[in-house]
Amino acid sequence: MSRKSYSIAVVGAGAVGLSAALAFARDGFETVLIGRLDTRRDGRTVALLNGSIRFLEALGVWPSLIPEAAPLQTMRIVDDTGSLFRPPPVSFSAREIDLDAFGWNIENATLVEELAESARAYENLTILTEQATDFRAEADRAVIVLADGSEVEVNLVVAADGRNSRLRQIAGIETQTWSYPQTALAVLLAHDREHRETSTEFHTRNGPFTLVPLPGKRSSLVWVTSQKRAEQLSKLDDQALALAVERQAQSHLGAMRVDGPRGLVPMSGLSVNRYGAPRLALVGEAAHVFPPIGAQGLNLGFRDVASLRDAVVDALDNGREPGSSETLRQYQLSRDLDVRLRTAAIDGLNRTLLTGLLPADLARGAGLLALSRIGFLRRAVMREGVLPHMGAPRLMQDASA
Template sequence: MRDMLVVGGGYVGLSMAVAVKQAAPHLDVAVVEAAPEHVWRKDPRASAIIAAATKMLDVFGIWNEIEPTAQPITKMIVTDSKTSDPVRPVFLTFDGEVEDGKPFAHMIPNVAMVGALRGACERLGIEITHGLSATGLKTLDTHAEITLSDGSTIETRLVVACDGVRSHLRDLAGIKTVHWEYGQSGIVTTVEHERPHNGCAEEHFLPSGPFAILPLKDNRSSLVWTETTADADRLVRSDDLIFEEELERRFGHKLGALKVVGDKRAFPLGLTLARAFVAPRLALAGDAAHGIHPISGQGLNLGFKDVAALAETIVEADRLGLDIGSINILERYQAWRRFDTFRMGVTTDVLNRLFSNDLAPIRIARDFGLGLVDRLPGLKSYFIDQAAGTTAAGNPRLLAGERI
């Protein structure tokens, strides 16, 4: 019988396995991943990782491997305008450091992060099984039985569902969600430009939704471009010339000529919050527990916070000789993470509704608010510290750079 089975081999699932196995080497931890073994090597995307998450990766012993590929975000600017506006005034500017020489976030290629996490799993002896999904869940007093898509079963004391926003395990456990669609899709791609970005990230609030420019290494930037779903699908299907013309209308010419160098993909955007994060012998983490709008860039980082909190809960229970799959133990994790997740979900929902429109009174009010924040250094420092996750009350130890 396994001690813990993680279903889902993305960043959150792999981090979950590493966090627990590193702190409690005697526990039998395994990962089941639905995707074929080498699919992760073809992921062209990059992710924004906050300072607290890099501390956790450092505890795992893999940040030194990831850091050479990471682009520090040294500055962030926020504008609010129409696509047709010839000038986009900057309403809010954030310096990117939370400490001297330490930026509040980095942009990291997904391939580098997953590769480093998989290497950590191999060194710790964590078995990863590919090409199988969970199709059945049976909960008993002492363990759970997971049925896989090949008909085999695995017995485990605890199942951690990291199988995405459409989590099948969540459904099998009977956990309901609060969910709605925004009628928007996020276009994700990578572009090259002539001039250096100097580590500056930009977020333009346009009537169709936020348009984020996130710096990468080698004069490249990652885009998260929000449009109505119909327009996003049309843009993704268009040829590169049309796509780049529409891109330049939003991106501008400050970084010179642009060239799309990554796949163009569109992802429907919505809000999904699980009504419970735990059930007997089961815990949800990452997108299985919450899927939020990318307007704040906090989706993956919420998942890393889940990892740090759940791992600490499990390891401390094990050290006390308690049952790590007990609902009483798992409810401690739920109490730790539920409010923060709900707050972030509501915040991103309100921000998206506030900025994804062109009503004049609302524009005036929000621009006044952005300008006010820009003139209050103490408030700006508070927001950047909150975004970096470095001063949050009750942070798990891993997010403070401490071993469990």
């Protein structure tokens, strides 16, 4: 049985796993990326917030992504719930917090393709397309068994293998899961009017209906609605679906045309009771799953990677191993509160839309009204949404860190 040795192994070749492999290879760690790429196009995009853009700049990937992405300069929220207490539309401008854009929107598959292209050219980075089938922690190393029977020996394993993470299960890390009576329809659209780099989110009684800019007169749509309605919409032909979208959007962007694939995304959540085990750290959807609301999922995954990278670099500076218990403890402390707060915020927003109870409508409406009228509060919320003020990972503050 063959066995190869590296410093760090990343299991999972999605956007989070690829970024983790690049981050550690960038810092000179002998890194191996284990897993197969999945670049199927399913209508999904990701709004990369400012902190994630800085992270991708540090990895040297961002310049190649710019032509495929659209800036998000304004975010607009419209209450379309039919509630008795309906606040006026609220707009948030990135210029208020001295940014050109809150972030940039790009297709998921394009992001993965560009990260993979960079990974192939990186020094200190080996790519293995075999699947990991087993994992065990030993006294000073960890061993990963691959599908072909070969083994990889490393100091630290980074589990980026998704919501059904096999490594998380093997390590015995407990999860909490929940679901919502909703499904999200994701689809790419072309439209007659300019979006003016504005993301528009309609709060409906069945969930958010969100149009996010893409280059040109194009946008991505995430339409959160009942499971039955989402399935009905997904079966419509392109012309009928475009008309349904235009009506739901109140003709905000004029006539619509379906301009790419479509897909259904389950509305569910997952959290873990700890972010690691001996020689193992969880990142991305192996650690937390969010419904596609508020652009938090992948941005939090990138923040996981950048925080774990800080913990590993700090360990090396202090004479410790990358996979030491102190390294994993520092990583746990850096992620726990951030993820819990954002989980609660997204869950709370979605549930208030679903309840239809007047107190919930009043609370949500009052909150939006306060944000529209109180400048310092609005700016504080915008800054926190783009990148937490406290404890931001170094690569999300300064590309040279």
